[in-house]
Amino acid sequence: EIVLTQSPGTLSLSPGERATLSCRASQSISSSYLAWYQQKPGQAPRLLLYGASSRATGIPDRFSGSGSGTDFTLTISRLEPEDFAVYYCQQYGSSPWTFGQGTKVEIK
Amino acid sequence: QVQLVESGGSVVQPGRSLRLSCAASGFTFSSFAIHWVRQAPGEGLEWVAVISYDGNNKYYADSVRGRFTISRDNSKNTLYLQMNSLRAEDTAVYYCTRGVRTRAPFDIWGQGTMVTVSS
Numbered sequence: 214e215i216v217l218t219q220s221p222g223t224l225s226l227s228p229g230e231r232a233t234l235s236c237r238a239s240q241s242i243s244s245s246y247l248a249w250y251q252q253k254p255g256q257a258p259r260l261l262l263y264g265a266s267s268r269a270t271g272i273p274d275r276f277s278g279s280g281s282g283t284d285f286t287l288t289i290s291r292l293e294p295e296d297f298a299v300y301y302c303q304q305y306g307s308s309p310w311t312f313g314q315g316t317k318v319e320i321k
Numbered sequence: 322q323v324q325l326v327e328s329g330g331s332v333v334q335p336g337r338s339l340r341l342s343c344a345a346s347g348f349t350f351s352s353f354a355i356h357w358v359r360q361a362p363g364e365g366l367e368w369v370a371v372i373s374y375d376g377n378n379k380y381y382a383d384s385v386r387g388r389f390t391i392s393r394d395n396s397k398n399t400l401y402l403q404m405n406s407l408r409a410e411d412t413a414v415y416y417c418t419r420g421v422r423t424r425a426p427f428d429i430w431g432q433g434t435m436v437t438v439s440s
Contacts, residue, residue, distance in 0.1 A: 248427070250366075257431065257432055258418075258430055260427060263425075264426075269426070270428075303426075305425060305426055305427075309380070309382050310356070310368040310371070312365060312366040315365045
């Protein structure tokens, strides 16, 4: 099983600031089968990025992803009020599909 | 409108069974792999099971293998999760979500259905 470790657990930032979220895998993820999801309270998760760096339909370009192998990053260039949420990374290249424990981006 | 709608969640006693359903609309259901993902109260996301587009391939998390069964009826555009021998640790919101294949990101999610296992 591929274990995903996200850091930090909580990120306290102000609107307009840059957010950098990390996701580290216990073993290399093949073909960058790495996705990022956003979840707001009481809502289902929403796909943001897949293939480590490709934005899903309708996702604004302030969201970007990078990385390969075992180290991946989600960057939000300028935080908007609606971006304060919990973010999960996920690997979908091998069973069992696994998620990181999440990073909460909260308003400072 | 592309949509997944879960149903069947309720309060159930430990050791009992429950069947969840996920109704799909707005897309060709029989072309997509469908997963179940759950989220315990205040916790993160846990993948549960997946079934391929044709139902021929199924995979399960270790935590539910042997107790849960995923199935689908493409003629009814519906996915199922039969949950037997339920435990307190199965308490969660259960989401169904799709991927273009089993190894693909989850691009559409349902709103979830709550399962509470308690005596």
